[in-house]
Structure formats: C-alpha cells, structure tokens
Amino acid sequence: MNRLRSPKPSERLEFRDPERVQAFRRALERLCADHQEPISVMHVCGTHEQSIARFGLRSLLPPNLHVIMGPGCPVCVTDMPEVDEAVYLAEQGMIIATFGDMFRVPGTLKSLAEAKAEGADVRVIYSPWEALQIARETDREVVFFATGFETTAVATAAVILSGPPKNFSVLSAHKYIPPVMEIVAEMPQTRVQGFLAAGHAATITGWKIFERFVERHGIPVVVAGFEPLDILGALVQLVELIRRGEKRVVNAYPRCVTPEGNRNAQRLLWEVFETESGVWRGIAYVPNGNLRLRRKYAWVDARVRFEIRLSEWLRDAPPRLTQECICGNIMAGIATPYDCRLFGKECTPETPVGACMVSSEGACRIWYEYGGHITGPNM
Amino acid sequence: SYRTVLLGHGSGGRLMHELIEKVFRPLLLPPETRVLNDAAVLNVDGLRLAFTTDAFVVDPIVFPGGDIGRLAVNGTINDLAVSGAHPLFLSAAFILEEGLPMDTLCQIVDSMRQAAAEAGVPIVTGDTKVVNRGKADKVFITTTGIGIVEYEGTLSADQARPGDLVLLNGPIAAHGITVMLAREQIEFEQPVRSDTAPLHTLVAAMLRASSRIRCMRDATRGGLASALNEIAMNSRVGIHLDEDRIPIQDEVKGACEILGLDPLHVANEGKLVAIVAREDAERVLEAMRAHPLGREAAIIGEVVEDPRHLVLLRTRIGGFRVVSMLAGEQLPRIC
Amino acid sequence: MCLGVPGKVVEVNDMTALVDFWGVRKPVMLHTVDEPVAPGDYVLVHVGFAIRRIPPEEVEETLAFYEALLRAAEEDLMAAEVQSEIRTPEESP
Numbered sequence: 035m036n037r038l039r040s041p042k043p044s045e046r047l048e049f050r051d052p053e054r055v056q057a058f059r060r061a062l063e064r065l066c067a068d069h070q071e072p073i074s075v076m077h078v079c080g081t082h083e084q085s086i087a088r089f090g091l092r093s094l095l096p097p098n099l100h101v102i103m104g105p106g107c108p109v110c111v112t113d114m115p116e117v118d119e120a121v122y123l124a125e126q127g128m129i130i131a132t133f134g135d136m137f138r139v140p141g142t143l144k145s146l147a148e149a150k151a152e153g154a155d156v157r158v159i160y161s162p163w164e165a166l167q168i169a170r171e172t173d174r175e176v177v178f179f180a181t182g183f184e185t186t187a188v189a190t191a192a193v194i195l196s197g198p199p200k201n202f203s204v205l206s207a208h209k210y211i212p213p214v215m216e217i218v219a220e221m222p223q224t225r226v227q228g229f230l231a232a233g234h235a236a237t238i239t240g241w242k243i244f245e246r247f248v249e250r251h252g253i254p255v256v257v258a259g260f261e262p263l264d265i266l267g268a269l270v271q272l273v274e275l276i277r278r279g280e281k282r283v284v285n286a287y288p289r290c291v292t293p294e295g296n297r298n299a300q301r302l303l304w305e306v307f308e309t310e311s312g313v314w315r316g317i318a319y320v321p322n323g324n325l326r327l328r329r330k331y332a333w334v335d336a337r338v339r340f341e342i343r344l345s346e347w348l349r350d351a352p353p354r355l356t357q358e359c360i361c362g363n364i365m366a367g368i369a370t371p372y373d374c375r376l377f378g379k380e381c382t383p384e385t386p387v388g389a390c391m392v393s394s395e396g397a398c399r400i401w402y403e404y405g406g407h408i409t410g411p412n413m
Numbered sequence: 414s415y416r417t418v419l420l421g422h423g424s425g426g427r428l429m430h431e432l433i434e435k436v437f438r439p440l441l442l443p444p445e446t447r448v449l450n451d452a453a454v455l456n457v458d459g460l461r462l463a464f465t466t467d468a469f470v471v472d473p474i475v476f477p478g479g480d481i482g483r484l485a486v487n488g489t490i491n492d493l494a495v496s497g498a499h500p501l502f503l504s505a506a507f508i509l510e511e512g513l514p515m516d517t518l519c520q521i522v523d524s525m526r527q528a529a530a531e532a533g534v535p536i537v538t539g540d541t542k543v544v545n546r547g548k549a550d551k552v553f554i555t556t557t558g559i560g561i562v563e564y565e566g567t568l569s570a571d572q573a574r575p576g577d578l579v580l581l582n583g584p585i586a587a588h589g590i591t592v593m594l595a596r597e598q599i600e601f602e603q604p605v606r607s608d609t610a611p612l613h614t615l616v617a618a619m620l621r622a623s624s625r626i627r628c629m630r631d632a633t634r635g636g637l638a639s640a641l642n643e644i645a646m647n648s649r650v651g652i653h654l655d656e657d658r659i660p661i662q663d664e665v666k667g668a669c670e671i672l673g674l675d676p677l678h679v680a681n682e683g684k685l686v687a688i689v690a691r692e693d694a695e696r697v698l699e700a701m702r703a704h705p706l707g708r709e710a711a712i713i714g715e716v717v718e719d720p721r722h723l724v725l726l727r728t729r730i731g732g733f734r735v736v737s738m739l740a741g742e743q744l745p746r747i748c
Numbered sequence: 749m750c751l752g753v754p755g756k757v758v759e760v761n762d763m764t765a766l767v768d769f770w771g772v773r774k775p776v777m778l779h780t781v782d783e784p785v786a787p788g789d790y791v792l793v794h795v796g797f798a799i800r801r802i803p804p805e806e807v808e809e810t811l812a813f814y815e816a817l818l819r820a821a822e823e824d825l826m827a828a829e830v831q832s833e834i835r836t837p838e839e840s841p
Contacts, residue, residue: 049810055730057818081751088675090732133795134673134744138421147741151417160672160745161796163777182747182795185752189797192779234752237792237800260752262730267814288813289806290752290792296782299799383740384428385415403737605772667770671793673751747751747795 049261050089058266059094065273066096074100074225075272076367077258078215079232080107080393085260087400094266099273102226102367105214109135109393110365111314112181116207117141119342120179123205124154126340129172131165132179134158139392142351146179162186162193169202177336181207185234187325188299191306194327194334205336208325210309211235212243217320219251221366228272231257233264233287238303240295241285252281259287306331315389317362355380359388364397371401378402421741423470425634425680428741448571448647451631452496454562461562463498465489469554474521476595478588478606481554482521484682486528486536487611488633489558494613495629495685497568497620498560503529506540508553521552532611534558564620572627573648578694579714580687582615582707583608584660585637589679589743590668605664610683615706622700625690632684635739638677640686641724642738648688651719654726654736658713673746677726678739688716752794754802757785765798767791 066073077083083103086092095101105111118141124130130146137158138147150156155174159165162178169176180190187208194204215229231244236257244255254275258268268286275284285291309322332338358376363369371377371390381387383399390396421428433449442449452465467489474481485505493500505525509518529536588607612631619626627648630640637659645652661676669676683706689697694712701707724736755767760778765785767776774796778785781798785791790807792800 049814050730052730054814054818055732058814059731061818084673084751087734088728089730090726090728090734091730093733094731133747135746137744138741147419147421148415148417151419158744160747161777163796185794185799186747188780188799189777189795192777192797196779234792234794234799237752262732263814267817270817286813289802289810290800296780296799298782299780302780384431403735664771667772671753671769671772671774 049259049263051263055094055262055266058263058270061270062099062266062273063096065270065277066099069098069277072098072100073227073273073276074102074367075228075230075269075276076102076104076218076226077230077232078104078211078218079230079235080109081234081260082230082232082258082265083107085262085265089262091262091265095269099269101230101269103365103397104218104367105314105317105362105365107135107393107396109139109181110361110389110396111209111214111317112136112139112207112389113313113315114142115344116181116205117145118143118344118348119337120177120205120207121146121149121154122342122344122347123177123336123340124149124156127155128175128177128340129155129157129168130177130179131157131159131168133160133181135393136179136181138386139389140386142348162189166193166196166198166202169199173201175201175203175340177340178202178204179207180204183209183211183232183235184238184303184325187307188238188296188303191302194306194331195302198334203334203336203339204327206307206326208307209314210323210325212239212247213309213323214314214317214320215244215247216250217317217323218366219247219253221368226253226367227276228253229255230265230268230272231255233257233259233290236285236287236291236295238296238299240293241283241291242293243295244283248281248283254281254284256284256286257291259290315361317365355387361388361390361396361398364390371398374398419741423634424739424742425636425639426678426739426741429635430738448569450496450569450628451492452498452558452560454496454498461498463493463496463560463562464557465492465496466555466557467492469556470550471592472550473592473595474517474551476592476607478591479609479682480521480524481552482523482525483528484607484609485554485556486525486532486534487609488631488682489556490532490534490611490613491631491683491685493558493560494611494616495568495631496560496562497564497566497616497629498562499617500532500534500558500560500613502537502559503534504538504557505536506555507542508549508555509541509543510549510551511543511546513551518552528611532613534611534613564626566624566626568626568628570628570630570644570647571649573644573650573652573688573716574627575650575716575718576691577627577688577716578691578712579641579652579654579716580689580694580698580701581637581659581711581713582612582685582701583683583709584662584665585632585681585684586661586665586669586676586679588682589636590665590674592680593672593743593745594668605662605668608681608683610706612683612685612706615701615704616685618700618704618707619687619697622697623689623693625693626697627688627690629685629687632681632686634680636676636678636680637684637686638675638724638736639738641736644686644688645719645722645724648716649722651717651722652714652724653717654714654724656726656729658711660709660711674743677736678743691715752792752799754790754792757787757789757791759787760785765791767793767798769793
C-alpha cells in the first residue's frame, strides 16, 4: 500500500485527512460488499450523529451498512415533566439557566423559549460554571436546568462541590447511558447487530463497563471518537467483529478512553448523584437511567427547595399530542419518521412535538429537512 | 403556528420566513411581488430607484471591530449595493432608552458620522424617540437608504441558472462569533473582530467586470446558508458548494467548534455572495481580488439543476451534506 | 451527546487553565480532569471542563493505529481478491 502522506500539523489533532478517509471508505465498502443482507449498527450519541451529518459521512457509507441513531441526545430523551418543571420554576420568577440544546424543547404547555418570550428570565449558558457566575451576581433564585449524560453531570457535580451561593440550585435531568443500551438491546424488534459506544461518556466511565453488556446480549461494542477517522475506523472494526461473529468490546478511542475511565470524575459524580429509575421521553421506563442528587445535597436540589406543583399547573393543558409521538420507536431503530401520524403535519421544525424534531440532529428533523438521508449529489 | 413572537422569528432563518410569508406578505405586499430582495427597485419617471430599510438591535452595542452605529450605516449601504444601486442618501431613526449615558450615544453617532464619511454616503434625515427605562435595550437604530440602479442586467434572487458559479468575497462567520463571544459571558481572548464594512465600491467593480451577474446577497442574519437557500428557492435551482473553498479564519473556526455552531449559519456584516454566469466568473473574481474587501474572494460552488432546490455541501473529507436554512436563533450547543 | 473538543493548555493557575483551540483561548475548569495538567498538554474539554489529559504519545498512537487498521483491511481484501481469482476460472462457463 503506498505510504499515505502524513497529515498537516493542523490536521494532526483533527483526524480529518481526506486521503485516509477515502482509504477507510474503500475498506468499508469491500468489507460490506460480500455481505448480502444489510448490516445494522446503532450509536447512542447526538454528537456522533452531529459529526456524521456535519462531515457528510453517511454519503460515504456502503448502501447496505445502516448506522441508526439511538436514544442518544439529552434533548431527545429529557422527558416532558422535566421540561415542565423548568418552565414552572421560570414562571415563578426564578432565573433559569439552561443549555442551548434545551431552549426550544416543547413542554406540555410551552418551551423555555416561549416562557422567555412571555416574560420569564431564561438564560442560555455554555457551561455550568456560567450558571454559578449568574447566581453570584444576583440575589434572586437561580436554577440550573442540568441536562446531558454522565459526561455533563460530572461538571454539575464539580460546580456543586465548589460551594455555590445560597441562591443557586440544580434541577437535575441528567441521564446515565449504560442502562438504556440494555433496554434497546432487549427490545425484541431491535435489529441492531453492533453498537458504537459514545467516546466522551466512556472517557468518564471507562470501557470495561460495556463488557457485562456484551456478555449478556452477545452484541459487539466499539467505543468510538467523533472525528471522521475515529468514526470510520470504529465502523471498520465493528463490521469486522460482526462478520467474524466475535462478541467483545473494542476501544477505538484510546487517546481519550481507558479501561477504568476518569477516576477523579467518577468520584465527583457518585459523591453528588445517584441513579434513579425514570422515564426517558419516548423510550419507556429505564431502570437506573436518571441521575438525581443524593439526599446529602438536598440543600442545592431545586425539587426539594421549591414546591413544584405540576399537576395543578397542567390541569387545563391541551390534550397531549406527544402521546401519539413515536420518537421512542424511531430512536430504537424500529420505525422511521414516515410511520408517525404527526410527522410533517402537527410536528415540524417550527412546531416540534417530539424532541427528535427539536434537536438539530434528531432523526425526525433530518428526515423532515432532507427527506430521509441524503447521501450524495445524485441521490 | 406560534401564539407569540419568538426570538427565533428574527434570526434570518426559517422562522423569520414563516413570519414574512404568513403575516407581512399577505397584509402589506402587493400580490404581484414575487421575490423579496435586499432592496426594492422602483421605476420613478424612467429612473430605477433602489429603496431599502433596516433595523439594528445588536447586543452588545459596542464590540471589537465596530458598534451599532457603524453597523447601521454599512448594513444599509450594503443592501443598496447588492441590489445594483449606487447608494446616494441614508436616514437614521433612533429609539433611545431613558438613562442611556450621553457619551455612549455620542460615541455611536460619531462612528455613524465616520462610516458615512468614509463611504461618501451622507445621512440626510432622521428622528429620535425616547422610551421608559427597560422598554428598549439602550439604543435601537432604524435606517432607510436610496440609490440609483444603473446596471443593465436584472439583479434578483430568481435569476440564477444552472451552470452559473457562486462567488464569495472573503472569510465567513466573523461578525456573529464576535458578537456572541462579547454577549454570552464566554470569555475568549479576542483575536476575533466583526467584518462590518461598506461593500458598494467592491460591488461597483464587480458590476463593471460583467453584465451577467444574476444576483447578489448580503449574507447577514442566518449566514451564507440562508442567503443561498433563498436564491435556490426563488430561482428553483440547486446549489453545490465546496467546503474546501469557503474561507474561514482559524480563530472563528475554533470558536464554532467549541460552541457547536455551523459557520454557514453564523451572521456576517461585510460579506456578499454573488451568482455569476460561468464565462464571466474569472473576470469578476479578479475584479474582487483587486479590491481591499475582496482580497480573499473565491469561487465556492456552482448552480445546478435540482427539482428539490437543495443547497449541498461537498465536505472537506469528501462526503456530502445538505445545507439547511437555520430554523430559530443560533444557540451554543453541548450535544 | 457530549461535544468534546481537544485543546492545548497555555497556562495553569490553580483550578483554571487557559486552553487554546485553533487560536481561540478560553479559561477551562480543571476540577474534573483525570491527571494534573501542565502547559503544552492536550486536554479534552466538555461544557468548559477538562475531562481528560490526552498524552501526546496517544495522538501519535491513534495515527499509527489507523495505519495498521488500513493495512490490515487492505491485506484482508488482498487475500479475498486472491481467493476470488482462484475461484473464477472454475466458475467460468
């Protein structure tokens, strides 16, 4: 094989060298060529989907290799009551600090964006540390609407342990990934033959955590990074594991993921949070899928400090369209947006019902805007 | 579809288009107006008069590379220029918040004076109103501009044809990132500056170089993506872009990576995109590169036949993706 | 689900580091990092917090890892092509 030129310094960290990308594409094509029926693999990460969409990776994949987006973005899985709690507190006059991803996610009555338009004080932040700064510069109550997976929950834990001011509290809607992979793998209809595990959550938890999963379900797992070469390299290995019928975990992101993970971060995480069972929007009941503040940290827990009377507040809420939303099946890879009655009618990017239409990388949003996956100029 | 006006309705993206199509067009615009360009070109006794208006509500009002005053003058001049008009006169109406420090106002009005003088386009009329504290965010400026169109071709968003090429005059996303950094409590060391600049002399040079420029767009709110999607929709064509050819400053790219933003959606204030007949593209490109505001001009793509009117990007690594119109406003993302 | 971006540490003071991302510099919190960092180190940053010190040799290793992967995939397929050549003469009519 001719020696590929070594990447330019600026590409060094980026792992986006076009030549290597094409070499991986050819390798994937040949690996899948003599495989008659389609190979379905799933990733459970909005950032994987964002990278795949942004670099146009799907247009480089062989037609019979399907990469399905599972329940992976905090926007898609944060359940309706959690958004309602944030909107409820915003309407009591508290300052709500939220990530941009959650700003337009629909609650039963309205989203935080609509609450802000009607006068609530909702601030979009980029880091939990900024929520702390806001609290330091006012004496009004500041509630950080904490969403995201264990990767983000670690930062929330660090903020709580840094001794925040009394007017700072956390409304935790954090999620924990490993339990939901169990749920999706156990769904009878799931046709998934392999998983791409999210590299940055695994940076925290380590990759050994997936070994039990592989033993129990006999589905190979490859831990993947987020640059084009990371994703394509991981797919090459996952397809090889599937072809050889090997059931094991491969770490394709060694520069960030270790067997044991980030011990310091784990200590912070489990000092402040504990897992709790709960509903993920559209999926179902996920045992140990939610991260909630331990009793020891009740003093900073918005659910303890403030009485959130949701049922009363939602008494005259309109019938919930979301009952008909099938984002859960779409996320589990067992349905497409075209199977949903609301798709393109009541549910559009401007009037999103399910969270997969809100998230810029949600499966429904991509199908609405691009009519299914656009894979090339002549598609 | 929404009960109230949202921030996203002002983003230059899809929500804004819906607002225009559902509220303003049916109630205000004569039925025969098909295309909405950056300025209206009216026939007045045989003269083609370009007439535009714009409002400026940027927050913060002062940012590296400019302020709301300079932005208002340059922005209005650019709307006239990309419509093929030689800008003649501007007006400026101020809505001031009670309690705005007087020297802040003087600083802004003085930078308007400088921008107008540098561009040679005088401000000839205006108005001032003051509202209660809290009812406006320091100062809002509304402008209008008039100019004469002498270009014989018709510049309009519905004139692009398959085979034409797409030209851009320089690096994108600098303005939007500069304002976002200043506002979002995101402390960056500030090597990034707004690209606000008057483009009328650059446009004049381009118009002299070719009589087959189909249209030009000021890629402000909603970024390059919105400008090109508007052209694709109105001209019923597809557009293929090449990511390798779209210039972007390293620092701006870094900021977009961290904030999870797509530079094609970020606002510019000194950038125009032009659709030019293929045979004239090189000549127009040379004219642009000879101008200080077109040093890094590039041919970034081509117009193609596509019944779905999609804007497609060939990514740096050889993949393909759709460049969609921005929905609501742009927010930093973590996921 | 977690936008993580690698950057180069420029300065460290107590629990904050100044990190450079393609020429844009940003203060980053160190409470959550797995090992102490020093100027010159690469770190992975998520929501303004460093969650991993990326040892420089790991960056080289990943590149070498990809080379090996490509070569392996190449050899695999070379072998496959050789086998298919052997088979085709018999199958030809």
